[in-house]
Amino acid sequence: MATIAKIDSPWGSQSDREAKRNSKRQAVLDTAVRLFNAKGFQATSLDYVAQALSVTKPTIYHYFSNKDDILFECLRLGMRQIQSAIGEVQQSAATGRDRLEVFAVAYALTMTQEFGMCTIRTSDDQLSAKSRKEFRALKREIHESLQAIIEDGMKDGSLIEGDARLTAFTMAGAINWIGRWYRPDQSMSPDQVAQGVVSNLMTGLVAR
């Protein structure tokens, strides 16, 4: 096939246009998630999101079909950040304890960021039944991975033996809770919070 010589089209290349579309779509998500976290999902209208982006509401409908759709994408992004932290430690040959610590700190860091926060601040009964089902499946997947790492550590002797499921809930609770109480303008950095909560969980509180 003959190759067509590329010229500098005033419309940009197709990949340029796709990149622009993606960055606009992402800007909607970035703005929406900030408003959902700060004002609550219910109290945040799409008009308000549009206003914050200096566009009209129909512009937003170019990228998302409704507010639930935006929320679901925000939640999915938050869950993906947690999942990518799991991916990293699943490859590792370290002890269960070490893998748990690395994963837990990364998970906790996610909870100091807007998309992670959203997974805990917004109740999933705001989602459509279909999205809710998908969101809950993602949550279950993360919980099972966390539990599996804990089981590994209990087996290899690096963690105290016990009920891995209950331990996973203990950790998930303490870590998810960061998304409820942490405010980025507070005195502690995200790293300090993540390391601090995980160290409390790993070491416990009782002096020896």
Place this chain on the structure above:
Amino acid sequence: MATIAKIDSPWGSQSDREAKRNSKRQAVLDTAVRLFNAKGFQATSLDYVAQALSVTKPTIYHYFSNKDDILFECLRLGMRQIQSAIGEVQQSAATGRDRLEVFAVAYALTMTQEFGMCTIRTSDDQLSAKSRKEFRALKREIHESLQAIIEDGMKDGSLIEGDARLTAFTMAGAINWIGRWYRPDQSMSPDQVAQGVVSNLMTGLVAR
């Protein structure tokens, strides 16, 4: 003043009538909280609550002015259960560690019960601005009491020294989370859950 001889009034005594009114009011709360926890606050209409009690909606308005008012009472009952656990350990002369353990187990038990669950399952942006302010003040009070017990334990050497505020958030997260995941029909009893989560927090996870 001459005393009037009491007769068996067919209306009952005034204290009988008050007791009956209170028990009916409590029945509305008991039914509503179960439905809020199971179906979500948004999805639970007052019609549905009335139906579950075999009364009409106007009967419910005899006791509460609206659904928000019922939710607020449910949340207040949950918070009061946690607060009464604090009252018990505040009198005690035991070490910070021992008081923390007793309080944390009682708090965790609350989270396996309907009113406690409600404080974590229902987002407080469902409340009116006035009720939300009051609810948040109650939450802050509980958090401050928890933090004060932890500070005592760090001072008397029974707990590892550290950031008492962060430790209080770590504990509150793991304990509150019980209200999200625990289902009363599961294999673990409320006692097992409460003892298990608190023991994880006190002892930590790392084998020595």
